[in-house]
Amino acid sequence: MLCSTCRLRPPVTDDGRCLLCAGPAGAAAPMSPAPMPPAFIAPQQYLRSPEGLAKAVVVLLTVVAAADVLAVAAGQNTRRVVAAGLEDDFATYDEAAASLADNLYATAGALQTLVSLATGIVFIIWFRRVRLNAEVFDPSMQPMRPGWSIGAWFVPIANLVLPRRIAGGIWTASAQTNADGSRRTVPATVMNLWWGFWVVSMVASQYTTRQSWKAEQPQEILDTTALVMGSDVLDIVAAVFAVLFVRALTRMQGERAALGMFPLGTPGVPGREGWGRAH
Structure with a gap:
């Protein structure tokens, strides 16, 4: 159980507030300290939603993955152009197609x-x-x-x-x-x-x-x-x-x-939204 106001420290007063939130009045007559939950983590350590x-x-x-698919397609195109040239010992090699294949391969x-x-x-x-x-x-x-x-x-x-x-x-x-x-x-x-x-x-x-x-x-x-x-x-x-x-x-x-055993950040800390604060 945490303070009903700040949700960071154990309560020490009858209304469930911690020593700091209760102020001087609460400090004058504190209740016996509540046992610290075994899973309680120091207030400076917080969970932040990933x-x-x-x-x-x-x-x-x-x-x-999409870029890899494009690279596979560009590689296959390059192999097609080179293989076509090998068939006739590059006698009818298409230089324009080869240049385009090289550019696509490099871009990918x-x-x-x-x-x-x-x-x-x-x-x-x-x-x-x-x-x-x-x-x-x-x-x-x-x-x-x-x-x-x-x-x-x-x-x-x-x-x-x-x-x-x-x-x-x-x-x-x-x-x-x-x-x-x-x-x-x-x-x-x-x-x-x-x-x-x-x-x-x-x-x-x-x-x-x-x-x-x-x-x-x-x-x-x-x-x-x-x-x-x-x-x-x-x-x-x-x-x-x-x-x-x-x-x-x-x-x-x-x-x-969601088990509610851990402090989940402080107001204004990025990443706190989405998980909320533990109770």
Whole structure:
């Protein structure tokens, strides 16, 4: 139970107000302090709704998938043009069609880069938000400090492992509790599929990019373009599972916040709307 006025501190008066809200009159004759709920979190730590950020991430991930589809189509067009030239040893090679194919392929690649960068930034902001909420839910479940929710993505090699470790702690802490106070176990299948396909997609992208830089002969261009298209398909699958992961974790945190055991921010703090204040 929290103060009936500020909803931040335990009540100390008969009318349910805390020491600060009661003022000098309440301080003169306080009631015996109410026991602090075991799940009470220090007032400076608040839950903030990740729902707005989650919606932005989902939209951007959808755009990423669309850009990948465009890149696959551009790659297929490039393969068609090059293959047509190989059939007659480029005797009737269409230079205009080849130039158009190159431009479409380059444009699709540039669009992929820009959209992926924007999505990565917003995703990490969302990831930090849910990590901070998990600190309020259950800090004992968090294997690393909150700052690593950002830093872990930028450590070479380790960024293939650390973010998943952090996500696991967030997932566990965000699982809704049962009526008897026990933790509900939520299968992490969606999270594991997202992370698995994302890692495979990243590794494949690095490999195919290096191969495409070395491709000079027509047959090499055909082969590497096919590899890049395969990498783009993996990225589409990873984006789909990322959407499912973001939506699932955001929903889980909303359900856990609805239990009413945690302070949900202060007036005027962005992100408070949508969840309201706990009682």
